[in-house]
Amino acid sequence: xxxxxxxxxxxxxxxxxxxxxxxxxxxxxxxxxxxxxxxxxxxxxxxxxxxxxxxxxxxxxxxxxxxxxxxxxxxxxxxxxxxxxxxxxxxxxxxxxxxxxxxxxxxxxxxxxxxxxxxxxxxxxxxxxxxxxxxxxxxxxxxxxxxxxxxxxxxxxxxxxxxxxxxxxxxxxxxxxxxxxxxxxxxxxxxxxxxxxxxxxxxxxxxxxxxxxxxxxxxxxxxxxxxxxxxxxxxxxxxxxxxxxxxxxxxxxxxxxxxxxxxxxxxxxxxxxxxxxxxxxxxxxxxxxxxxxxxxxxxxxxxxxxxxxxxxxxx
Numbered sequence: 205x206x207x208x209x210x211x212x213x214x215x216x217x218x219x220x221x222x223x224x225x226x227x228x229x230x231x232x233x234x235x236x237x238x239x240x241x242x243x244x245x246x247x248x249x250x251x252x253x254x255x256x257x258x259x260x261x262x263x264x265x266x267x268x269x270x271x272x273x274x275x276x277x278x279x280x281x282x283x284x285x286x287x288x289x290x291x292x293x294x295x296x297x298x299x300x301x302x303x304x305x306x307x308x309x310x311x312x313x314x315x316x317x318x319x320x321x322x323x324x325x326x327x328x329x330x331x332x333x334x335x336x337x338x339x340x341x342x343x344x345x346x347x348x349x350x351x352x353x354x355x356x357x358x359x360x361x362x363x364x365x366x367x368x369x370x371x372x373x374x375x376x377x378x379x380x381x382x383x384x385x386x387x388x389x390x391x392x393x394x395x396x397x398x399x400x401x402x403x404x405x406x407x408x409x410x411x412x413x414x415x416x417x418x419x420x421x422x423x424x425x426x427x428x429x430x431x432x433x434x435x436x437x438x439x440x441x442x443x444x445x446x447x448x449x450x451x452x453x454x455x456x457x458x459x460x461x462x463x464x465x466x467x468x469x470x471x472x473x474x475x476x477x478x479x480x481x482x483x484x485x486x487x488x489x490x491x492x493x494x495x496x497x498x499x500x501x502x503x504x505x506x507x508x509x510x511x512x513x514x515x516x517x518x519x
Contacts, residue, residue, distance in 0.1 A: 205229065205230075205233060206229050206233060206273060206274045206429075207233050207235075207270060207271055207272050207273050207274065208225060208229065208233060208234050208235065208272065208273075208274045208275075208276055209235045209237060209266065209267055209270060209272040209274070209275050209276070210222055210225075210234065210235070210236050210237065210276045210278060211237050211238070211255060211257050211275070211276070211277050211278055211279040211300065211304065212237075212238060212257075212277075212278035212279030212280065213236035213237055213238050213247065213252075213278065214236065214238040214240070214241075214242070214243040214244060214246055214247065215238070215278060215279075215380075216375070216377065216380045216383065217278055217318070217372075217375065217418075217421065217422075218236070218238070218278045219243070219246040219247055219379070219380060220377065220379055220380070220418055220422060221276070221278070221422055221425060222234055222236050222247050222250055223247070223248075223250075224422040224423075224425075224426065225276075225425075225426060226250060228426055231249065231250055231251075232251075234250050234251065235250075235251045235252075235253060235266070235270045235272065236250050236251065236252045236253075237252070237253045237254065237255035237266065238252075238254065238255065238279070239254065239255065239256050239257070239279070240254070241254055246380075251270075253266055257277070257279045257296070257299070257300030257303055257304065258295065258296060258299045258300055258303065259303075260302075260303035260306060260307065263303045263304070263307050264306075264307045264310065264311070267307050267311050267313060268311060272311070272313055273311075273312070273313050273314065274313060274314050274315075274316070274429070275304050275307065275308055275313050275314070275315045275316070276315075276316045276425070277300070277301060277304040277315060277316070277317045278318065279296070279300050280296065280297045280300070280345070280348070281293040281296055281297060281345065282345055282383075282385050283320075283322050283343050283345040283346070283385055283386050283478055284384050284385050284386055284474065284475055284478065285384065285385075286343060286344045286345040286348075287343055287344065287345075287474065287478075290344035293344045293345060293348060294344060294347070294348060297345070297348035297349075297352065298348050298351060298352070298355075301317060301348075301352050301355060301356075302355070304317070305355065305356065305359045305365060305367070308359070308365050308367075309359065309363050309365055313365075314365070314366035314367070314368070314429075315356065315359075315365060315366070315367045315368070316367075316368050316369060316425060316428070316429055317352060317356055317367065317368075317369045317440070317441070318369055318370060318371075318372050318425075318441070319349045319352065319353050319369050319370065319371045319372070319440065319441035320345070320346070320349050320371055320372050321371055321372070321373050321374075321413070321414060321482045321483055321486065322341055322343055322345050322346035322349055322478075322482065323339045323341055323346055323349045323350045323353065323371060324337075324339065324340075324341065324346070324481065324482055324483055325339075325340045325341040325342040325343075325346055325481045325482075326338070326340040326342065326481070327340055328340070328483070329483075330483055330484045330485075331483075331484050331485055332485055332486070332487045333443070333483035333484075333485065333486050333487060334443075334487045335438060335442070335443050335487060335488075335489070335490040339353075341481075342477075342478070342481045343478060343481075349371075352440075353369065353440040353441050354440075356369060356439070356440035356441075357439060357440050360439055360440070366433065367439055367440055368428050368429065368431075368436070368439050368440065368441075369428075369439070369440045369441035369442070370424050370425070370428060370441050370442045370443075370444045370491070371441045371442065371443050371444065371486070372416070372421065372444070373387070373413065373414030373415055373416050373444070373445060373446070373486065374386075374387025374388075374390055374413055374414065374415040374416070375387070375415070375416055375417075375418055375421050376390050376391055376394075376415055376416070376417050376418060376506060376510070377391065377417075377418035378391075378394065378509075378510050378513040378514050378517065379418070379513075381395075382395060386407070386413075386475045386478045386479050386482075387413055387415065387479075389405050389406055389407045389451065389475075390415055390449065390454065392405075393405065393451070393454045393455075393458070393467070394454075394458070394507075394510045394511065394514055395514060395518070397458050397462055397465045397511065398462075398511060398514040398515055398518050399518060401462070401464055401465055401466065402465070402466045402467070402468065403465075403466075403467055403468070404467075404468040404469060404470040405451040405467060405468070405469050405470070405471075406470060406471060406472035406475055406476070407450075407451055407471065407472075407475065407476060407479050408451070408469060408471045408476055409450065409451055409452050409469060410450050410452075411450050411451070411476065411479050411480065412448050412449065412450045412484035412485065413448070413449065413450075413479055413482055413483070413484070414445050414446070414447065414448050414449075414483060414484075414485055414486050415446065415447045415448075415449050416444065416445070416446040416447070416499060417446065417499075417501040417506045417509075419500065419501065420446055420499040420500055420501055423500075424444050424491075424497060427495060427496065427497065428442065428491075428495055428497075431494070431495035431496075432495075435494050435495065436494050436495065437490070437494055438490050438494065442488070442490060442491040442494070442495075442497070443486040443487060443488045443490065443491060444486070444488050444491050444497055444499075445485065445486040445487075445488040445499070446499035446501065446502075447499075447501075447502060447503050447506075448484060448485035448486075449503060451467060451469070452467065453503060454467070454503075454507075455467035457503050457504050457507040458507055458511070460504065460507070461507060461508060461511050462511065
């Protein structure tokens with residue numbers, strides 16, 4: 205049975221992934237950690253420990269204390285925020301990952317680390333971006349994700365640490381509040397549709413980016429974690445895709461449920477520039493072939509579910 209420690213466990217992905225894994229593996233087999241306990245209510249009665257991932261000794265002690273055999277390392281500073289503090293982003297993202305891998309090496313644990321479409325940036329095919337292509341990111345977050353993929357592969361090749369990961373596109377969810385990330389406009393649009401009937405997008409019309417609905421994003425983690433290692437040609441990290449979307453597509457989909465909804469534009473040049481450096485669409489055939497990845501939600505199915513749940517949440 206897996207005993208799983210999750211770093212960054214109170215963030216957008218972490219809080220929902222912990223619930224998903226508790227349902228699969230049992231809540232007593234999950235240990236959530238984060239640098240702050242400010243959002244600890246989000247994970248209910250799951251075990252929680254405060255952890256600064258840049259403190260390698262504390263990291264190791266927690267893994268040994270709870271007899272952990274699987275580390276899910278989510279702790280990181282993300283793209284838009286990372287551009288306001290690039291040096292800190294490097295220190296936390298790479299220092300934390302190095303500690304996770306070192307702890308895994310000495311305790312014989314496996315490691316899941318999400319990567320991101322931020323690994324792309326220049327001189328790559330924008331449409332149907334292949335698994336193996338040029339990685340020249342334009343953000344510090346993307347730089348750390350490229351370095352992280354390489355470091356994870358090194359620990360697998362050099363030390364036999366079972367490292368795995370996916371390159372997440374934008375993730376859409378109703379359970380956590382939208383943040384300030386580049387793809388978070390796709391969450392804001394639903395919140396504002398339900399609250400105000402109108403949204404001004406900070407990403408320009410016609411700017412395509414891949415998105416995935418949170419239930420599919422969560423399944424990707426556990427399905428890859430449980431995949432037969434003999435079938436994995438790639439490990440760090442798999443392209444996964446679900447929907448290639450631009451803002452007006454959300455408008456049309458939401459109007460099928462809320463006909464009075466309107467969409468405008470107030471483009472943020474910083475996040476727009478980041479978006480334009482990312483793929484329009486991803487080729488996820490390697491994930492489909494090597495471990496059976498298959499998303500369950502398309503745009504309209506996601507829209508119905510998002511609006512239904514946000515109407516309950518925000519009333």
